[in-house]
Amino acid sequence: MPGQTLDLKSFKIPLGKLSPLETFRTRQGDVLSYRLYPAWSDNLIVLYHGVGSDSRYMCVLATAMAQAGLGTVVTPDLRGHGASLNAADPQSQHQFEIDLEELIIHIKMTRAVSRVMLAGHSLGGGFVLRVAVSDIRRQFARFLAISPYLPPSLNVFREDFGGWISPDGNGGFKVNMPVEFVSGQEKLTYSAAYLAAVTPSKNILADLQKLQPPVQVVVAELDELIIPQRQVQLFTDAGANIRVVKDLNHLTIVSKPDVWLPEISL
Secondary structure (H helix, E strand, O other), X not given: OOOOOOOOOOOOOOHHHOOXXXXXXXOOOOEEEEEEEOOOOOXXXXXXXXXXXXXXXXXXXXXXXXXXXXXXXXXXXXXXXXXXXXXXXXXXXXXXXXXXXXXXHHHHOOOXXXXXXXXXXXXXXXXXHHHHOOOOHHHOOEEEEEOOOOOHHHOOEOOOHHHOEEEOOOOOEXXXXXXXXXXXXXXXXXXXXXXXXXXXXXXXXXHHXXXXXXXXXXXXXXXOOEOHHHHHHHHHHOOOEEEEEOOOOOOHHHHOHHHOHHHOOO
């Protein structure tokens, strides 16, 4: 599918499903934001967004998870995104893991939580894989990576990245957000240092094979950024469970979760 571009014009955020924005202050003094989708369950699902946008576009998937009784869903804004736009850049290689742990502590102060699952889409899916092989992985019962970002050296991206991102030659990239969709809450540039703190390492597949965390990967058959057949090959070789969903692309995989969510075990 070379040459196909990521089309935002047909992707709509249903405001009726969007939970209100909430914030908390970290021990480092940063104010980070999130949205919460409650369910009659003691399970907690932390669901991360992808490149350029924020927690808003995860609302359909978050609502579907909560209504299915899988757990209360929290959709954080990664620092530098959405209402977390003004949070400081990562201070260490483990900054996002620290942010995640502090978010969970914050949620547990107001809600009963028996088990925690971690899920994410695109860049957020890459972060899920990073955590799945990290020192904090045992805090999570299961991991769900949707169209996950993998290191470029693993050759999972289409040559033109669906027109969505442009590498800057220094290990980072810029987001080619159409001007009509720019609201001022987007993160449009990613440095190599930022990506190094949020994405899995080049050893991710070997680490998955060695540690065998309970990871489920879901990719879209018509993904404009990622080559699904390549991800199937890599994750299968690593012993991870992966499913390809037909007739969906990089964005509709999160806007049409009813097609695949009932078949996922969380």
